Amino acid sequence: MLWPQAAAPESAAMAQALALTTGLLLLTAVLQLWRRSLSGSTSLLAIQGAALAGLVITVAIAEGAPELFAVALLVLALKAAIIPMLLHRTALKTGGTLETSHRVHPTAGLLWAALLTTVAFLAARPLVSASPGPLTKVAPVGLALVLLGFLVLLTRHQAVSQLVGFVILDNGIATVAFLTSGGVPLIVEIGVMIDVLFVVVILRVLASQMRSVFGATDLDDLTELRD
Amino acid sequence: MTTLLLLVLLGPAGLAAVSLPFRRAAWTRWTPVAAAVVVLGSGVALVAGAHDAAVTALGGLLRADSLAAYLVCVVGAVALTATWGGIRPRATPDGWFSTLLCSFLATMVLALVADNLGVMWVALEATTITTAFLVGYGGGKRSLEAAWKYVVLGSVGVAIALLGIVLLYAATSAAGHPTLSWVELRTMGSVLDPDLTRLGVALAALGFATKAGLAPMHSWLPDAHSQAPSPVSALMSGVLLAVAFAGILRVKAISDAVLGESMMRGLLIAAGLLSLLVAALLLLTQRDYKRMLAYSSIEHMGIIAIGGAIGGPLAIGAVLLHILGHGLAKATLFVVAGRMLAFTGTSRIDDVSGLLGRAPKLAVPFLMGSAALLGFPPFGLFFSELAIIVAGWQAGLTWVVTAMVALLLLVFAGLGRHILAMTLTRHRGGEALLTDGYAGLLAAAGEVAEGAEAGKGAEPGKGALRRGKGAGGGEGAGLERGAGGGAGRLERVPRQ
Numbered sequence: 001m002l003w004p005q006a007a008a009p010e011s012a013a014m015a016q017a018l019a020l021t022t023g024l025l026l027l028t029a030v031l032q033l034w035r036r037s038l039s040g041s042t043s044l045l046a047i048q049g050a051a052l053a054g055l056v057i058t059v060a061i062a063e064g065a066p067e068l069f070a071v072a073l074l075v076l077a078l079k080a081a082i083i084p085m086l087l088h089r090t091a092l093k094t095g096g097t098l099e100t101s102h103r104v105h106p107t108a109g110l111l112w113a114a115l116l117t118t119v120a121f122l123a124a125r126p127l128v129s130a131s132p133g134p135l136t137k138v139a140p141v142g143l144a145l146v147l148l149g150f151l152v153l154l155t156r157h158q159a160v161s162q163l164v165g166f167v168i169l170d171n172g173i174a175t176v177a178f179l180t181s182g183g184v185p186l187i188v189e190i191g192v193m194i195d196v197l198f199v200v201v202i203l204r205v206l207a208s209q210m211r212s213v214f215g216a217t218d219l220d221d222l223t224e225l226r227d
Numbered sequence: 228m229t230t231l232l233l234l235v236l237l238g239p240a241g242l243a244a245v246s247l248p249f250r251r252a253a254w255t256r257w258t259p260v261a262a263a264v265v266v267l268g269s270g271v272a273l274v275a276g277a278h279d280a281a282v283t284a285l286g287g288l289l290r291a292d293s294l295a296a297y298l299v300c301v302v303g304a305v306a307l308t309a310t311w312g313g314i315r316p317r318a319t320p321d322g323w324f325s326t327l328l329c330s331f332l333a334t335m336v337l338a339l340v341a342d343n344l345g346v347m348w349v350a351l352e353a354t355t356i357t358t359a360f361l362v363g364y365g366g367g368k369r370s371l372e373a374a375w376k377y378v379v380l381g382s383v384g385v386a387i388a389l390l391g392i393v394l395l396y397a398a399t400s401a402a403g404h405p406t407l408s409w410v411e412l413r414t415m416g417s418v419l420d421p422d423l424t425r426l427g428v429a430l431a432a433l434g435f436a437t438k439a440g441l442a443p444m445h446s447w448l449p450d451a452h453s454q455a456p457s458p459v460s461a462l463m464s465g466v467l468l469a470v471a472f473a474g475i476l477r478v479k480a481i482s483d484a485v486l487g488e489s490m491m492r493g494l495l496i497a498a499g500l501l502s503l504l505v506a507a508l509l510l511l512t513q514r515d516y517k518r519m520l521a522y523s524s525i526e527h528m529g530i531i532a533i534g535g536a537i538g539g540p541l542a543i544g545a546v547l548l549h550i551l552g553h554g555l556a557k558a559t560l561f562v563v564a565g566r567m568l569a570f571t572g573t574s575r576i577d578d579v580s581g582l583l584g585r586a587p588k589l590a591v592p593f594l595m596g597s598a599a600l601l602g603f604p605p606f607g608l609f610f611s612e613l614a615i616i617v618a619g620w621q622a623g624l625t626w627v628v629t630a631m632v633a634l635l636l637l638v639f640a641g642l643g644r645h646i647l648a649m650t651l652t653r654h655r656g657g658e659a660l661l662t663d664g665y666a667g668l669l670a671a672a673g674e675v676a677e678g679a680e681a682g683k684g685a686e687p688g689k690g691a692l693r694r695g696k697g698a699g700g701g702e703g704a705g706l707e708r709g710a711g712g713g714a715g716r717l718e719r720v721p722r723q
Contacts, residue, residue, distance in 0.1 A: 123426075125422075126420065126422030126423045126425075126426055127394065127397060127423060127426070129420075129422070130397065130398060130401040130420040130422070130423045131397075131400065131401035136397075146390060150383075153379075153383060159375075162379055166379070166382060166383060166386075169383065169386055170386060172390075173386060173389050173390045173393055176390065176393050176394070176397070177393040177396070177397075180393070180394075180396075180397035180400065180401075181393075181396050181397045181399075181400035181405055182400075184345050184392075184393060184396055184407070185343075185345060185407065187288075187345075187346065188343070188345030188346060188348075188349060188407065191345070191346065191349030192345075192348075192349060192352075192389065194349075195349055195352040195353060195356065198353075198356045199352075199355070199356065199378060199382045202356060202359045202360070202378055203375070203378055203379070205360075206359075206363060206371065206374055206375050206378065207375075209363070209366070209371055210371055210375065213366075213367070213368055213371055214368065214371075219375075222372040222375065222376065224368055224369045224372050225369055225372055225373060225376075225449075225450045225453075225454070227449070227509055227512070227513070227514075227518070
């Protein structure tokens with residue numbers, strides 16, 4: 001039971017909203033390992049962004065923090081619309097529509113995901129025990145997202161897939177922040193979002209330059225610089 | 228004083244904005260220099276102002292204590308070296324180049340004076356953003372590869388630090404007083420949950436170590452620093468690493484107050500010795516002189532990390548001196564390396580020889596800078612390295628200091644061999660370069676630069692470019708993009 005101590009009638013709905021949004025966050029990250037198509041990958045990212053916005057709204061109601069509604073709107077605009085759309089257009093423009101990586105077989109990827117999620121829940125024990133509560137109890141999902149983002153970054157070869165990995169990683173950090181402390185201070189939150197948007201834009205520009213110079217956006221082609 | 232703190236931040240930011248509409252050469256060449264002067268001037272004044280009590284602004288969000296004020300001075304001094312020396316001899320940079328360079332300075336200053344771990348993180352990530360296009364300025368395959376690796380590895384590494392900061396914030400929330408101000412975090416002490424703080428501190432230190440170029444998170448550094456145009460390499464190697472290290476020092480202050488000194492000491496010693504080892508091994512076998520300088524930065528960050536681990540007034544004073552000495556020496560060397568690249572047309576160590584006889588105006592400053600970098604007296608790095616070694620002995624870290632000295636000897640051998648081979652040997656086979664088609668291009672590049680310097684603008688440059696194309700038979704268009712564009716293309720000159 002995720003919401004044990006509250007007795008109000010809306011608590012059950014709150015617990016369900018919390019379970020739904022965090023579950024969706026984790027599911028969309030795990031499915032990334034299984035999908036090969038880049039446009040499918042960016043759609044999953046958009047769903048994940050929407051789930052994150054839903055999580056922020058849930059936290060806003062649970063904590064009674066009205067300013068979080070504005071943050072939720074920002075998250076929705078940036079992570080569910082703008083960034084996935086930018087990535088989708090990059091995927092179309094650079095011509096790489098399929099992730100051809102064979103470093104990790106999809107089934108093995110799912111096993112890795114299970115393993116990493118377990119690790120995240122074990123590593124997050126100090127996080128949960130520091131302030132036990134219904135919100136921090138699900139905070140390990142954020143850590144799992146961070147680890148899954150790393151897995152995507154390490155195993156994917158296409159420029160766009162690496163960007164997807166980076167955004168999953170960032171979503172994970174945001175999830176931890178919202179669940180443990182109702183989000184970092186607003187000025188930091190906005191700064192972080194602007195930074196992430198800029199990184200995505202820069203990598204998008206670099207990816208299209210790579211397309212015109214290398215003829216592809218397969219990162220295995222990056223072998224000029226070494227010792 | 229509060230005004231000064233705002234000036235040091237808004238000055239470079241304002242000059243960045245000015246460089247966009249005023250794109251004339253007379254403006255864009257001097258805005259980065261002016262930004263450096265503003266930072267240096269206000270930094271010196273801040274040092275005086277922050278002597279008794281820290282200067283604060285914006286309700287405590289910005290706070291310049293003596294450490295921050297000193298490092299702002301270092302940023303200004305190194306930036307002045309890099310921009311004044313680095314930009315002049317080449318073709319005039321375009322507006323974007325100057326804008327990005329000025330914003331880069333502003334973000335570094337913000338990272339130093341922010342009394343909020345979150346804002347500091349945002350500023351450090353913003354340094355990656357402002358330098359990304361500067362690294363990829365050359366536009367060639369190699370520059371593009373370096374820029375991609377730099378942005379991906381840099382952002383992902385620094386994201387780890389954000390996770391650490393979020394966990395620290397969770398620890399303060401659990402203690403009932405949510406804050407990200409490192410001054411307040413330091414005073415909270417035992418109120419914070421130790422396990423959560425340990426996790427947060429370790430992740431934050433690991434993330435900032437990526438930006439500080441400490442092994443094992445250093446892999447992006449040699450690529451980015453060797454491919455960027457020389458004023459940018461000079462700034463990234465000379466001060467950006469130190470600014471990131473200041474972040475580690477802030478985290479260390481929190482960690483020491485909450486968890487005791489042993490935790491960060493262990494982490495920093497491990498990272499420092501590993502950085503020295505990696506740098507020593509790769510310096511011995513290095514083939515490219517810009518990469519050689521980049522690996523030397525990893526080595527010096529290793530020394531600084533060990534100094535930070537030792538702690539205490541002597542070691543910290545030495546670390547601060549080391550940061551200044553290394554920043555100035557490295558900035559000078561990168562600027563000279565940029566001119567050497569323009570002169571010889573190659574960044575391979577094997578292809579450069581007898582420089583002292585051929586181009587004493589390049590070789591003498593190169594040798595002087597190298598002597599400073601290798602720690603010869605009377606240069607500052609001699610005294611700072613000596614002080615770190617003595618402080619280490621006093622703190623009882625004998626084996627750490629011994630290992631450091633042994634690795635420094637290896638570094639000395641590697642660097643010394645390459646530098647002597649480039650400068651003091653007899654000149655061999657270089658004439659072939661001058662008859663080579665690209666040498667015509669190089670001569671043209673020189674003319675473009677001279678033309679620009681004489682204030683004639685782009686017209687003579689175009690003429691020289693046409694002649695360059697006639698002689699070299701291709702790839703000349705890069706010259707139009709100015710400093711970095713020229714460098715990026717010239718490095719890929721096919722050898723004949």
